[in-house]
Structures are given as structure tokens and as C-alpha cells.
Amino acid sequence: MQSDLIRGLRGIVGSRHVLTDPAGTRRYRKGYRYGEGAAIAVVRPGSLVELWRVAKLSVAADVTLIPQAANTGLTGGSGPSGEYPGGVVIVSMLRMSGVHLIDHGRQVVCLPGATLFELEAALRPLGREPHSVIGSSCIGASVMGGICNNSGGSLVRRGPAFTQLALYAALSADGELRLINHLGIRLGNDPEAMLDRVERGDFAPEDIIHDDNRWASDRAYGDHVRAIDHPAPARFNADPRCLFEASGSAGKVILLAVRLDSFPKDETTATFYVGTNDPDQLTNIRRDILGGFRTLPVAGEYIHRNAFDLADRYGKDMVVAIEQLGTDRLPRLFAAKARADSIAVRLGAADASDRAMQAISRLLPNHLPIRMRDFRDRFEHHLILKVAGDGIEEARAYLRGCFPTPDGDAFECTAKEAAKAFLHRFAVAGAAVRYRAVHPDRVQEIIALDIALPRNTRDWFETLPTEIDRAFLHKIYYGHFFCHVLHQDYILARGHDPLAIEHALWRLLDERGAEYPAEHNVGHLYRAKPALVAHYSTLDPRNQFNPGIGQTARRRFWAE
């Protein structure tokens, strides 16, 4: 039976694009930071029509389908983990890139393989930019992966990736795959002709419907994040306000095209680097700026000294690679690294590429500006504050009034320092993974928590009970401070029970009213909360697409 399916898939996409060898499929079956499982095949359709046919054939063969974009998710949500009914076919979207600008670039229609980088490049000549700037933008994260995960990122004004305008294939309880056109573009009625048209951008301005009630971004987020006395977090994956069809769908439908707002690029920006030994100083800055500034900041990224140090040591080559190669070449570097790892695994040398890159990075000269290093020595807590337009003078005057104090200080970055500061901050996300690869003998597990604190939280910096604290080799705190979204990665020493410790951490977070995950989505790491389970089961009543996500049921029709 499986051989019939493979033959059928090859007939649709060509033999080169149906991978079955475990070494060749490894990079699709293994998560960036978490998760690995088996798959019958990885299929890489080259067009939306091929994708539609692949989905139909796989549904008819009653196998489990897992849609995958760039596979940069941090919780294993775009790959297999454990057993699945009928076995798994992973559908990789990356060959189907493409962006169509509509309404003079004020909106865009993106295809499944379009990356944030590609979108940024398409909008740049128009002086506009995409909704999202996330840490993984520079390693090839897709636009659609972001929509499916309600990904967040560093932009304070825009909130999670979100749209109510999408073209997608959903599977009904009776097993019929239906094409649902909620893109707000008239494309006709024949599924394959519709898909072909949207892929080619074959629609005229009069085909585009402008309905003010259908949002192509989270328009209300600016006011929402300013509500600093509200007891609910600003954004989190189980927040019903951002679950809508494709948005937050986590692979429970096959997403074929999305329509999104773009945003005018800020003409002038400034970045300030703040350091303090008193977390309350950052609390006040957050509350004063969100509550009192006329202009919302662009970004406010937090990084703790330990995170600074780990990224300095284990993320240096990433920063240098981005600087030297440019963002456009980085996805190819990662693909080459994955291929090298597949070969190394066959030779019994897992993580060889990480260890080689770490050895090279030790030979590289200092890559961080002197003023950042000085702040690292003087201060435990760091905030990188980026502001634009009228917000620049507002921030300059405000920070001049706040600093220096005995506990803290701030400086305005040069353009070079600003770029370094943000790159360094983004390198933190991969530092724990590299640490584990280089020190497998010391590390039991990485517990990576992605949390959203209530907007009214003042005690945002965690203090752990000693019996939990002493289990960790390192605690890495960083995040999107103004949204109160924090990433807390704990490197657990050998000999400790990761599950027990993680659950103890969850209990502490529950006591603080936190929601989790905030923006990395449940994947296979977190249990989906009721709002998410309801969203998933409405989208996929047969439970044939990405089942088991959020530790939900894996069997057809959600049978436990």
C-alpha cells in the first residue's frame, strides 16, 4: 500500500522530490531544538496544484499529513514525534515561494514557501516592510509558518502574526478535502484553476474585495499592549483573539495563500542600550513608555547577563555568519549544515557540524562593541530599545532623566552598535542548542519556556526555589520585554528528571498568572489549552493533519 502511495506521489511531483531514505529525510524529521520522528516520505511539491494533488492522494491513502515550511519552529510542531495512524507524510512547502503585491504594496499575497526575508526584499523598494521581524527571519522562517504559529517577535506595535484572509484546504469529517477561499480575492470555482491563478498572481484589482471587517494583521494590538494594568498577558498562543481559521492553525489545514498587511518603513530610528542591576528600573521604563509615550517603540528586547555570555560564546559564529554572508545566504548555509549532519549521523558523529563551527568560532576575533562589553561587566539586566520618528526625541529626553543612577546607565547606539546589539540578542535563541551539542556529557536536557506574563506584572524577573535552581547549569533569560514575552531556557545538568522539573516550573508560572507558550506555539512540548484544542478540532474534525499537536489525541476523529 505504501509503495502505491509513494509511486502516486512521485507521479505528481517527480521522483527527485519524494524523499524516503532516513538520512535524506532527517532534516525534515528533526526539529531545530526539539522533536524527531519517523516518516514514510517527505514530499516537496513545486506548485500549488501539485500540493493540492499530494494532499488529496495522501488523504485518500489515509496517512497522516504534516505540513512543514522552514522547520525553524522551536517546539517540534512542524515534524513528527512518536507514532501516527497510517504513518506520516511530511509536505515541505519550500519550493513554492512567491509574493504578490496588491494595492500598491499596502497588502501582499504570500505563497507557502515565501520567507520573511523574501517578503522584506519585495517590500523594500516601496519603503514598506512585513509585519514580522522574528529571530528566525534571518535563517529562512516562512511567512506562513508565522501565521500558523501566531508567531510574535520583536515588534511592539504589531502583535502576533495574524490574518483573517486565507486560501486553504480543510478536511471534513467525511474525508473530503475542500478548498476554502477566504482570501478576499475572486478566483472562480474550480480548485485547480483557482490555485493556478493565485500562484501566478493572475487577478485584477477588481477581483480584490476590500472588507473592513476582515483584518490582515492584528490592528488592535497597539492599544492592547498599552493596557499595562490589565491582568491578562498581551499575547499568547491560546489567546482566542488571534485564533481564526489559518491563524494559529498549527498544521491542522493545508494553507495555500495568505493575504497580509504591509507597513511603512520607519524613516528615522534610534537605538538605546540600557543596563541596570535593578529589575525595577526596567519595570518603570516599560510602564512609563507603554503608558505615557505618544509614540510606541519599535522594539524593546531584554537580555540577561548570562544570556549575553552564552550568546557571546556559543552564538558568535552565527552573528559573524549573518554579517559576512548576509541574511539571504544563511538558509543555504543551514541547509548545507543539515546535509553534513545527516552524513555525520551515518558515521556515528552526531552534532559534528556544531562542534566544528564552535571550534572555528573560538578563533574568531572579538565581535562585540566595547560599550556593550563594558555594560556587560557593570550590569546584570540589559534592554535594547529601538524607537522611530517622534519617539526618538521622547526616548532621548526620558532616558536622560532616568540615567545614570548608581544601579544603571544607558547610551545611544551608533548604527553599527545597534545592528550588533540586535544580532547578539537573536543569537541567544540558538546558544543553548549549541551548548548541548558541544557539552553532551554535562547536559541532561534543555528546558525552554516561552512565557507571557500578565500586562500588569511588576515582578517580571524570576527567583527560583533553591532545590530547582541547583539543577541547572545555566539559566538563559531574554525576550520581548514590552510585550512581557520572556524566553527562559534552562540547561539542566545530568542526573535530573526534566519532566518533573519542567512541571514544577509550570506550577510556579501558573501561580504568577503566566500563559505559555507565548509565541512558539505548543508543538509537542506544551499541552494545548482548551481554546487551542477547540480551534484545532473545528479545523480538522478527522484529525488527519498534524495530529497529536499540543499533546492532543492522535487517533482519527480525536479518539483518545
Ligand SMILES: Cc1cc2nc3c(=O)[nH]c(=O)nc-3n(C[C@H](O)[C@H](O)[C@H](O)COP(=O)(O)OP(=O)(O)OC[C@H]3O[C@@H](n4cnc5c(N)ncnc54)[C@H](O)[C@@H]3O)c2cc1C
Ligand atoms: C533562532 C530562532 C529564533 C526564533 N525567534 C522567534 C521569535 O522571535 N518569535 C517567534 O514567534 N518565533 C521565533 N522562532 C520560532 C520559529 O522560527 C517561528 O515559529 C516561525 O514562525 C516558524 O516558521 P517556519 O517557516 O519555520 O515554520 P515551521 O516551523 O516549518 O512550521 C510552523 C507551523 O506551521 C505549520 N505550517 C507551515 N506551513 C504550513 C502550510 N503551508 N500549511 C499548513 N501548515 C503549515 C506547520 O505544520 C507548523 O505547525 C525562532 C526560531 C529560531 C530557530
